[in-house]
Amino acid sequence: MLKRKVSLDDFYAWYQENKIRLREDAFKYSIHxxxxxxxxxxxxxxxxxxxxxxxxxxxxxxAKSNSFCYALEAGKYQSLFMGIGGGGSSxxxxxxxxxxxxxxxxxxxxxxxxxxxxxxxxxKSDLYEIIQAGRMLDFNNPxxxxxxSKNEFIGRSAVVTKLLCIxxxxxxxxxxNMNSQNEFWNRLIPxxxxxxxxxxxxxxxxxxxxxxxxLESSMLGSILFEYSKDCxxxxxxxxxxxxxxxNNIHHPLSNILLQSKNxxxxxxxxxxxxxxxxxxxxxxxxxxxxQIGFVQFHPSYDYTDFVEGLRPISNEDGSIGxxxxxxxxxxxxxxxxxxxxxxxxxxxxxxxxxxLAYINNSDEKEYLxxxxxxxxxxxxxxxxNYDKGTSGWSLSRNYVYELYKDSxxxxxxxxxxxxxxxxxxxxxxxxxxxxxxxxxxxxxKKFVFIxxxxxxxxxxxIFGELFFSIDPGYRGRDGEVSTQYxxxxxxxxxxxxxxxxxxxxTMNDIDRSVDTFDFAMRRRFRFVEVTAESQxxxxxxxxxxHAEEAKTRLRNLNAVIENVQELNSHYxxxxxxxxxxxxxxxxxxxxxxDYLKPLLEDYVRGSYEEDETLxxxxxxxxxxxxxxxxxxxxxxxxADN
Numbered sequence: 001m002l003k004r005k006v007s008l009d010d011f012y013a014w015y016q017e018n019k020i021r022l023r024e025d026a027f028k029y030s031i032h033x034x035x036x037x038x039x040x041x042x043x044x045x046x047x048x049x050x051x052x053x054x055x056x057x058x059x060x061x062x063a064k065s066n067s068f069c070y071a072l073e074a075g076k077y078q079s080l081f082m083g084i085g086g087g088g089s090s091x092x093x094x095x096x097x098x099x100x101x102x103x104x105x106x107x108x109x110x111x112x113x114x115x116x117x118x119x120x121x122x123x124k125s126d127l128y129e130i131i132q133a134g135r136m137l138d139f140n141n142p143x144x145x146x147x148x149s150k151n152e153f154i155g156r157s158a159v160v161t162k163l164l165c166i167x168x169x170x171x172x173x174x175x176x177n178m179n180s181q182n183e184f185w186n187r188l189i190p191x192x193x194x195x196x197x198x199x200x201x202x203x204x205x206x207x208x209x210x211x212x213x214x215l216e217s218s219m220l221g222s223i224l225f226e227y228s229k230d231c232x233x234x235x236x237x238x239x240x241x242x243x244x245x246x247n248n249i250h251h252p253l254s255n256i257l258l259q260s261k262n263x264x265x266x267x268x269x270x271x272x273x274x275x276x277x278x279x280x281x282x283x284x285x286x287x288x289x290x291q292i293g294f295v296q297f298h299p300s301y302d303y304t305d306f307v308e309g310l311r312p313i314s315n316e317d318g319s320i321g322x323x324x325x326x327x328x329x330x331x332x333x334x335x336x337x338x339x340x341x342x343x344x345x346x347x348x349x350x351x352x353x354x355x356l357a358y359i360n361n362s363d364e365k366e367y368l369x370x371x372x373x374x375x376x377x378x379x380x381x382x383x384x385n386y387d388k389g390t391s392g393w394s395l396s397r398n399y400v401y402e403l404y405k406d407s408x409x410x411x412x413x414x415x416x417x418x419x420x421x422x423x424x425x426x427x428x429x430x431x432x433x434x435x436x437x438x439x440x441x442x443x444x445k446k447f448v449f450i451x452x453x454x455x456x457x458x459x460x461x462i463f464g465e466l467f468f469s470i471d472p473g474y475r476g477r478d479g480e481v482s483t484q485y486x487x488x489x490x491x492x493x494x495x496x497x498x499x500x501x502x503x504x505x506t507m508n509d510i511d512r513s514v515d516t517f518d519f520a521m522r523r524r525f526r527f528v529e530v531t532a533e534s535q536x537x538x539x540x541x542x543x544x545x546h547a548e549e550a551k552t553r554l555r556n557l558n559a560v561i562e563n564v565q566e567l568n569s570h571y572x573x574x575x576x577x578x579x580x581x582x583x584x585x586x587x588x589x590x591x592x593x594d595y596l597k598p599l600l601e602d603y604v605r606g607s608y609e610e611d612e613t614l615x616x617x618x619x620x621x622x623x624x625x626x627x628x629x630x631x632x633x634x635x636x637x638x639a640d641n
Contacts, residue, residue, distance in 0.1 A: 006187040008211050011227055015212075022226060026219035033175075034218065036080045037166055044068060046167055049128045054120050058103070060096030069095070072162065078460065081165040081175035081221070083467055083521075084158040090378045091156050093123045098487050106377055109360060126152040127163075134164040137172060137202060139195035146196040147393060155394060157197045164198065171217035173198075174205050176225050184228050225523060233260070233526060253528060254283050257448075257502050260526040261472040264454065264505045267530035269599075270574025272538050273506040274452050276530060280504060281448035291339075293332040293449040297457030303327075303464045307495075308485050324485045329449060329466075336447040336498045348404055349477065351432040352397060353379070355425065368421055379480070384418060395419065398478070405435050447501050454505030459521045466497065471524050475499040509570040532558055532572040539575050546586055550578045553588070553621055557596075560620040566607045573599075592621060 015022065052068060055061065059069035069092045071077045073084055084091070090106035097103075102110045111119055130153045133141045143151045153160050165173040182191070189207070191200045208224065209217055257263045257280060265273040278292075285291035295306070303309065306329050310322040326334070356376050359366045365373040368384060377383045377394055385392040395418055402409045403419045404426075410416075426432035463470060469479035480494035505525065532554065539547040539554075558572045577595055584590035597614070604613050 006184065006231060008207070011208070011224075012212060014227060014230065015215075015223070018226075022223050023219070025226075026222045029222045030216075030218040033080060036077055040071075040077050040080060040166055044071075046128070046131065049131070050124055052124070054094070054103070054116070057092075057120070057124070058094055058096045059092060060098060072159070074465070078467075081162050082158070084162055091159055093127075093152050093156075094120060108376060108378075123152055130154065130160055131163055131167055134160070134173075134198055135168050139199040139202070144195045144198060146193045148390070154196070161198065161201060164201075165221075171220075172202050172205060174201055174221035174224060176201065176204075176221055176228070181228050181232075184232055229523065229526075251280060251283055254280050256526060256528065257284070257504065261475060261499075261501075262470065262503045262505075262525040264507060264525045264527045265530050266507050266509055266527055268510065268532060268570055268572040268574055269508050270576035271530045271532050271572070272535040272574060272576050273530050274450070275538065275576070276535070277450045277452075277504040277506055281450060284446045284448055284502065290335075291445060291447045293328065293447070294452065295328055295450070296452040297454055297462065299456060299458070301457045301462060303462055303484065306330075306462045307464055307466060308483055310485070310488075324488045330483075330495065332447065332449055333495075333497055333501055336445075336501045339445045339447070340498060340500055346435055347431070347433050348401055348426075348435075351426045351430040352400075354430045355422075356382075358430075368418060374422075380478070382422070395422065404432070445500060447498075449501060449503050451503065451505040453507065455507040463521070466495075467521065467524075469495070469497045470503070470521075475501070531569070532574045535575050539578060542579055543581065546581065549624055550575075550581060552624055554578055556620045556623045557617060560617055561603075564604065564607075564613055564617075567603060571603055588621075592618065596621065 049068075055067065057068045059067060059073060061067070061070075066075065072080075078084075090104075090108065093106055094103055094111065097110075100110060103116055105111055105119070130143050130151050133139075133143050138144075143149055143154065146154060161173060162175070165171075165175045176185075182197075185200065185204060189200055189203050191197060204224070205217065205220060208215060208220060215223065253263070253265075253276070263280075265277055267273055281292045295301075304327060306327045308324055308326050308330055311325040312320050313323045315321050356379065359374055359376050359382075366375075367373045371387050372392075373385055373387070374395075375383045375385055380397045381394045382397075383392050384395055395415060399412055399415055400419050400422050402411070403416065404423055407420075423432070460467060464484060465481040468474060469481055471479065475497055476499045477496055480496045483495050486494070503525075536551050536554070539550050543550055554573060554575060558569075561567050561571055561573070562569050564571075573596065577599075578591070580595050581588075581591055584594065597618075600614060600617055601610075604610050607613065
């Protein structure tokens with residue numbers, strides 16, 4: 001598939017087309033972001049990094065610890081610049097493991113008490129030095145040599161980039177997660193070994209700021225993120241026609257959901273967003289209700305309802321105890337996993353996990369070649385280390401897996417020799433079978449979960465660590481996370497959202513709670529506006545011979561609403577309100593007095609000439625033809641005529 005070219009000119013044309021919306025959204029975010037940044041700098045001035053205790057630093061002891069790492073990932077500052085939630089706690093170098101009651105390193109090994117102080121002091125020093133060098137834009141510093149640097153944080157780009165955004169005084173960093181969008185931004189400025197994602201991030205910021213100085217640096221990050229998202233969406237649309245034919249899909253929004261995994265239907269009240277969501281779900285699932293989930297968010301809805309929580313149970317002796325129970329979304333995901341087809345032959349995960357466990361528990365080094373040996377960085381990465389003490393590098397699970405599926409895989413060719421040696425070991429010692437491609441797509445059965453009124457709940461609290469897993473790029477085992485109650489489960493199995501799960505949210509544009517929708521979470525959804533006009537077909541389906549008059553009245557009313565000074569198209573009346581005609585025996589006066597007038601009174605309450613505006617709206621509603629141009633300028637309308 002030919003991908004869209006990334007250029008300054010292309011960006012600016014896109015920016016001019018979407019300028020008003022982009023600046024409004026970016027301004028809101030920059031105000032929120034700067035307030036959080038100021039609070040963070042007061043609480044965590046840079047020099048405090050060198051003096052903080054280990055318990056002030058580590059994650060793993062729960063929210064009450066209010067530690068540096070917890071605050072950044074899941075606490076007060078999780079939405080500051082960019083989310084770094086999910087994945088393993090090893091990204092911070094040292095963390096607390098509640099099960100073993102011990103401090104562990106990035107390889108998930110317990111740190112002996114005798115080594116803990118030196119290990120933590122080295123970690124603090126490395127973090128401080130890389131932030132200092134990054135703030136000074138000193139990317140030629142040996143610290144920023146991706147392959148040779150001995151700095152512990154050189155490979156922890158999400159953590160370090162977020163901190164550089166916070167501590168840099170001149171907004172030299174964007175707060176765009178370069179890892180998740182690596183392929184896209186490499187089309188503009190490729191990463192180099194010297195400086196890696198940090199230099200790339202800064203150079204992108206500098207390039208756009210120099211070319212278009214009217215783009216304030218405080219707003220640039222969120223605007224460029226939207227640009228990358230739109231470009232990636234544009235790339236995806238090229239494959240939608242082929243996907244339609246392959247899946248026998250006809251509704252265009254069904255294709256969009258298949259491409260993006262997560263979709264928000266936004267629009268004025270009554271535009272039939274929930275109805276539309278159910279139509280899409282029915283098409284993708286063949287109308288099988290067992291493959292469709294539904295929930296409506298509200299202010300008191302929380303993580304324990306959605307993911308998992310403790311629920312009271314009655315013991316045999318009559319006493320009351322508490323037991324962890326899965327929430328509605330987790331149960332839905334488990335059902336989707338069970339339905340996945342597993343054609344072909346692929347036991348890579350089993351062999352890989354066995355190898356990692358062997359390396360972790362072995363008293364001897366696991367040599368890859370003479371002079372180089374392996375250690376476990378995380379489930380996703382092996383570290384290649386050298387006896388001579390030179391800096392090592394990471395060999396990713398994903399790379400070895402791609403090589404397993406295709407021995408001619410040529411990306412990152414310089415890793416191929418080591419990758420093949422790991423595969424040989426997996427086959428000889430851990431029972432890895434030859435790969436046989438599945439004869440059936442393992443996402444054949446699609447499961448659609450609908451979240452109605454998604455912006456009425458506190459999103460970040462409801463999703464918790466699923467903030468990471470919900471990202472379309474981390475579906476399946478790549479997005480595994482430990483849930484908040486993981487230590488109470490009988491197994492150590494982590495939770496993930498399978499790749500045959502699709503999420504549709506609905507939200508009203510004028511709902512006051514829209515501003516609480518977490519900005520970082522917005523990045524994980526594709527937003528599509530549902531207009532009143534686009535949904536008029538609902539009236540044809542539901543009202544039969546009465547549909548034409550209903551559509552005419554609705555259009556006339558919306559034309560005037562859009563021209564009221566205090567209102568706009570977000571306040572349109574949706575066709576769902578006109579379905580109430582069946583309840584009032586098609587009496588339009590009752591529809592007005594009992595359904596429409598109370599809503600419109602709320603819209604214009606406290607505005608200039610409230611009564612006159614309502615009379616204008618009523619007159620538009622009463623028109624049964626299209627001649628309503630004399631009403632569209634409400635300032636010139638005389639209510640007595």
